[in-house]
Amino acid sequence: MIINHNMSSLNTLRQMGVNEKNTSSSLEKLSSGLRINRAGDDAAGLAISEKMRGQIRGLDQASRNAQDSISMIQTAEGGLNETHSILQRMRELAVQASTDTNTETDRQALQDEMKQLTNEIDRIAGTTEFNTKKLLNGDLQGATDEIIGRGTYDSTFANGSVKLSNIANVSMAGKTDVIHINVISGASISTALSSGVISFSSVLGNITASNIKISGNTIKLITTDYTTAAAALTISIVISNATSVKAGDAITISIRNGAIADNGNKSAVAQIGANAGQVLRIGISAMDSLSIGVRDALGNALDLSTQKNADGAISLVNNAIEKVSTERSKLGALQNRLEHTINNLGTSSENVTAAESRIRDVDMAKEMTTFQKNNILNQAAQAMLAQANQQPQGVLQLLR
Incomplete structure (x- = not known):
């Protein structure tokens, strides 16, 4: 012992x-209530559960982002709904003006209302906003491509008395449907062209447009989308049979080896996932009167002064209604997509939460026994x- x-x-x-x-x-x-209260309890489990916690919070925030995006889309769609109503009234005015039973006073009254309605479309496009972001003025239409390269353009004329030189600064706006050609120097141009055909020919296909307007030293060509970007293309702009030149005259402007540049416009980006790069880009086209075709390049509203002009205005308003309808359909599709996105994010968050719980939460019955x-x-x-x-x-x- x-x-x-x-x-x-x-x-x-x-x-x-x-x-x-x-x-x-x-x-x-x-x-x-936790099995892991400190790293020493389960180092690997703690690391895994923290990643899951980050994923859960990211999924929940992405769901809120998607809900905010839906609110933004609904705001834009609300503005377009009113634009649709205005266009329907404009079409009604054009139909009313297409009959010769109207007096000059009647036509002037119709023209005044048409002008005010056109201004209201521009006001809606300029003031519809969400969280200070303007939605319908083209700021969110997405990046477009511009052809740049001064001094790479040729101009040729057949049987004409008009001469232009040193043409540069040709841009293509893929969403606004407007091409601007600025005349740096050359003959003064003051006569407005009200008709003509413009053709774009390249390896990408052909595009045709109309409604040429010339004011001062600036030519504005109202055209359709040029949606494909590529470098070193050859594009020809041909204006034939215009009212400002003699019959048979032609103007050809060739663009050679123009470079493609992004004009910097941005679409709205919605982060709809918990990780980087999981985004949805929301592009909303410009919905002002010029972009939808109810105002010309010189700033004039649709002309109802004659039966012929009023008849043409009906077609232009129809095209505008179709453009607005297309944009509203696109926004509606995006909204439906985001609704499904929210549902999926909720399901994912629930599943990851369950997995994180199995790792980190304590089994109360088992632990009480212990x-x-x-x-x-x-x-x-x-x-x-x-x-x-x-x-x-x-x-x-x-x-x-």
Whole structure:
């Protein structure tokens, strides 16, 4: 028998310390509801669960982003709904003006209303906004391509008396349907052209447009989308049988080796995922009167002064209605897509949350069983420690 080192007591004390530590750990887990309260509880599980937590919060925020995007689309669509109503009234005016039973006074009254309605379309396009972002003025129509390269253009004329030189700065606006040709120098041009044909010929196909307008030293060509961007193309712009030149006259402007440049316009980007790059680009075309074709390049509203002009205005308004309808259909499709996106994000967030819970949350029933076991062992260890401390007292019996 030895008295300097009571090995039984030391062993019991060590076991009691282990039991107390386990009991304390169980109490912490039961009080927090988490299996992992610190990295030491499960280092790998903590790392995985933190990634999942980031994913969950990202999915929830992406869902809110999608809801905000729907609100923005609804705002834009509301503006276009009113534009549609205005266009229907403009068509009604054009039909009314297409009959010769109207007097000059009647036509002037119709023209005045047409002008005011056209201005209102521009006001709607310029003021419809969401969170200070203008939606219908073309700011969100997406990037378009411009042909650049001064000094690479030729102009030729057949049987004509008009001469232009040093033409440059030709741009293509893929969404606004307007091409501007600025005449840097040459003969002064003041007569407006009201008819003509413009043809774009290249390896990309042919595009035809009409409604040429010339004012001062600026030619504006109202055309359709030129949707494909490519470098070093040869494009010809041919104006034939225009009213400002003699019959048979022709103007040819050739663009050689023009470079393609992004004009910097941006579409609205909606982050609809938890990770980088998971975005939806929302492009909204310009919906002002010029862009939809109810105002000419010189800023004039549709002309109802004659039966012929009023009849032509009906077709132009029909085209404008179709453009607005197409844009509204696109916005409606985007809204429906975002609705499904929100549903999918909610499902994904729910599934990832369940996975994170399985890793991090504690099984309360199992942990309570462990706590009870450790608590009993701790009480038993305390009792056994008391017994172990009594063992050295047996030496006293030998000394008597």
